[in-house]
Amino acid sequence: MAKLVFNGVGDRLFETGVKKGVLYVMGDEGQYEQGVVWNGLTGVTEKPSGAETTNLYADDVKYVVIYGAEEFEATIEAYTYPEEFEQCDGSAVLQEGVNVGQQTRKTFAFCYTTSLGNDTQGQDFGYKIHIIYGCKAKPSEKSYSTINDSPEAVTFSWDVSTVPVPVEGMNPTATVVIDSTRMDKSKLKIIEDKLYGTESAEPTLPLPDEIKTLLQ
Template identity: 45%
Template sequence: MSTTKKKIRWDQIGERKFETGVSNGVLYPGDGSGGYKSGVAWNGLTNVQESPSGAEPNPIYADNIKYLNLMSAEEYAATIEAYMAPDEFAECDGSKEIAPGVYAGQQNRKEFGFAYKSLIGNDTEGTDYGYNLYLVYRCLASPSDKDHSSVNESVDPGTLSWEVSTTPVEINTLIDGKKLKPTATLKFDSTKIDAKKLAALEEILYGKDPSTPDGDDGVEPRLPLPDEVIKIMTAEG
C-alpha cells in the first residue's frame, strides 16, 4: 500500500495565522449550587491574561536512575482588566449592596463564570478569518489595587484589574471511551467548528430576544456546563 509523501513547507498563503483582541465579555454570577444566573454583558473589557500554573515534572529516582517523571496537576488562573465591571460583579468582588448605590466591602466573594472572544487573523483575510470563544468556570476574584488619581490636562480613565483563580468542574461524558479530567476552561475555534453548532451554543450564551410573529419566547443568556456543551458539539447532523 503506497502513501503519498509530502515535504513540510512554511509560511504558505493563508496559513500565516495570529490571535489578537478581546471582546464580547459576559459575566455569569454563580447561583450557589454549582450553576449560574443569567449572563450580563461585561463592557469595557481591555485584557484577559491567562496564567496557568502547575503541570511541572516531578522526577522520582530509584535504582540509581530516574525511575519516573510524574506531572503535577495543572491549574488555570487569569487576570481580567477592564474600564468597568457589571453591577452584578459587586458580590463577586467582595461587596454587598445594602441600599441602592450603597455598598459594604470585605464581604464573602461569590464564584462566577466568564466568557469572552479573541480574533483569529491570517495573511489573506486579516481579522475577518475567525475567532476563538473561551468559557471559564468557577472563577473566584482576588482583591486588587484600585488607583484614584487627580484629573489633569491628560485625562486617562483608570483601569480595574482582578486576579482570578478557578476550580475545575467535572466532565462525565466519555470521549473516545475515556473520562476526561475536570476542567475550568473550554475553547472554541470558529474556523474549525460546525457553524450551526457554534450558533446554537452562542444563542445559549448570549440569549435571544423574544420574537412575537412566531411566538418565540426568546432565550435567557446562561452558561452551560461542559457536559451540555459537549452534547451540543458532538450531536449528529
C-alpha cells in the same frame, strides 16, 4: 509523501483582541445565573501554572517522572464592570445606592472572544470563544488620581483563581476554547445562542458536558 510548505498562503495565523465579555454569577443553589454583558474589557491574561515534576529514582537511574496537578488563574482588566460583578468583588448592598466592602465573594464564570486572523483575510478569518469556569476574584488594588492636562480613565484589574468543573471521560477543567474556524456554523450558532441568548431564550452558561451534547 508530501513536502512540507512553510508560511503558505492562508496559513500565517495570528490571534488578537478581546471583546464580547459575558459574566455568569453563581447563585446560592450552585447554578450559574443568566449572563450579563461585561462592557469595557481591555485585557484578559490567562495564567496556567502547576504541573510541577517530581523525579523518582530506582536502581540508580531515573525511574519515572510524576506531574502535579495543573492550576489555572487569570487577570481581567477593564474600564468598568457590570453591577452584578460587585458581589463577586466582595461588595454587598447596604441600602439602595450604598455598598459595603469586605463581604463574601461569589463564584462566577466568564467568557470573552478573541479574533483569529491570517494573511489573506486579516482579522476576519475567525474567532475563539474562551470560557472560564469556577472563578473567584481576589482583592485587588484600585488607583485613583487627579484629573490633569493628560487625563486617563481608571483601569480596574482583578486576579482570578479557579476551581475546575467535571468533564466526563477527561480530567476536570476550568477552561474551554471554541474555535469558529474548526466547526460547523450551525453548531457554532447553537453554542452562541446558549451563551448570548436569543429573542426567546435567556443567556445561560453550558458546562463542558452540555457543550459536548449540544454539538453531537
